Amino acid sequence: MNEGLAASSLLLTETEIKDNSSIDFEGGGCGPPPASSYSSSSATAVTVFSTLVALSSSFAYGVAIGYSSPAESGIMNDLGLSMAEFTFFGSTLTIGGVVGAIASGMIADSMGRRAVMWVSETFCTIGWLTIAFSKGAWQLDIGRLLIGFGVGVLCYVVPVYIAEITPKNLRGQFTGLVGFFSSCGFMLTYFIGSIVSWRILALVGAIPCLVHLIGLFFVPESPRWLAKAGLEIEFQASLQLLRGENADISLEAANIKDYIESVEQISKAGCLDIFQLKYAHCLLVGVGLMLLRESGGLKAFTFYTSFILDSAGFSSKIGSDAYGLLQIPGCAVCALLLDKCGRRLLLMVSTAGSCFGCFLTGLSFFLKDLHWWEEAAPILALTGLLVFSSFLTLGVSGVPWIIVSEIFPINIKGPAGSLVYSVDWFSSWVVAYTFNPLFEWSSAGIFFMYTIIWAVGLVFITKLVPETKGRTLEEIQASITQLLQ
Secondary structure, three states, X not given: OHHHHHHHHHHHHHHHHHHHHOOOOOOOOOOOOXXXXXXXXXXXXXXXXXXXXXXXXXXXXXXXXXXXXXXXXXXXXXXXOOHHHHXXXXXXXXXXXXXXXXXXXXXXXXXXXXXXXXXXXXXXXXXXXXHHOOOOHHHHHHHHHHHXXXXXXXXXXXXXXXXXXXXXXXXXXXXXXXXXXHHHHHHHHHHXXXXXXXXXXXXXXXXXXXXXXXXXXXXXXXXXXXXHOOOHHHHHHHHHHXXXXXXXXXXXXXXXXXXXXXXXXXXXXXXXXXXXXXXXXXXXXXXXXXXXXXXXXXXXXXXXXXXXXXXXXXXXXHHHHHHHHOHHHHHHHHHHHHHHHOHHHHHHHHHHHHHHHHHHHHHHXXXXXXXXXXXXXXXXXXXXXXXXXXXXXXXXXXXXXXXXXXXXXXXXXXXXXXXXXXXXXXXHHHHHHHHHHHHHHOOXXXXXXXXXXXXXXXXXXXXXXXXXXXXXXHHHHHHHHHXXX
């Protein structure tokens, strides 16, 4: 009975808001987000600064992902590592990421978003310093493992923090910058790594971590987390600071509190409670998007770009630089269009383009294996990689993180986030480690397999992924959990 009353009250609030503000609950077409009675405002200096501080960790994530490639030859020569030892060194990032992802949601719920970011960046900083001053393989592995744990937590908590502090009409653009900053960190690491030693590059990797650590002393805690923790005075102060000294926050604050009270009355979710039927849709969307993102070969293309191009007969230096450079404008366009065209449309376009890019890459190796039109195979492989890179960053690379930060109700956000990001990191590890044997099995077949995965993913997005643009987090979460009740 209490559950029905809470849900009915919440749906009534949603209907009133929808009628008064013409919120588009299902639309996915291009156009500016509709005006609303609250939570649609311009960004204050505090909101912008807090977002930039959080985004410095996304930059650090890109640096961590991009470090191993330019550092490979230097580390192996200086420390006398075998290829097997260096491969294990690279893999410890994903191992640490899995552990960090498992812990991320639970510790973010218990400690708060800001405290967890601070602890995670401390792990990353220690990890970079350990690598920079390492004398053997075991020190390298420990450092990489610490960085993996840190970024594994940050991959969850940063999009959640940004989504919880920004007005709904700007949430897509601000959270969309996560992918842009990651790509910038990735490319800068490639550039700097070509002119400095691997030890200096590790010290450079610690810089964005330190920037984030210092910046966290000057940003507010997420008001939604404070409300869930029952810290009323701090909640009001944080929301007022984020919206501006003269802003009227009464309606937004009331809706946040009403929603949190409603879901708390329904249940205080534990780890197993996320598998209840009412959460099936949001859990399926979150896990499905992460599986699509990784199973479609994201890490295979990222980690083995040079290998793929060399195998196809194209210059790996030119191709790798072009592959990385295309990610930056793609992420920028994604951030600009998220609140205009919507998450769902960008995901569909991105998935279709990634599917075509994998098909072109597979076709190049198919022609090469059969000795048909061999002179065109290298160009076709490069074209496939560039098409994949361009369309991937337009949506699938970063938008799943955004949607995951939006769709889970506050009472299950911790355990659900841990599950989803564990799936993401574990899938990343599986794809990275199966690429070489699968490529040896069939150089064309592996890319055609990725093509099929993207095609299935397009159907999944079309049928199951909801549009979230122009809606408050409370509206999104209330509507998606009502579908199966």
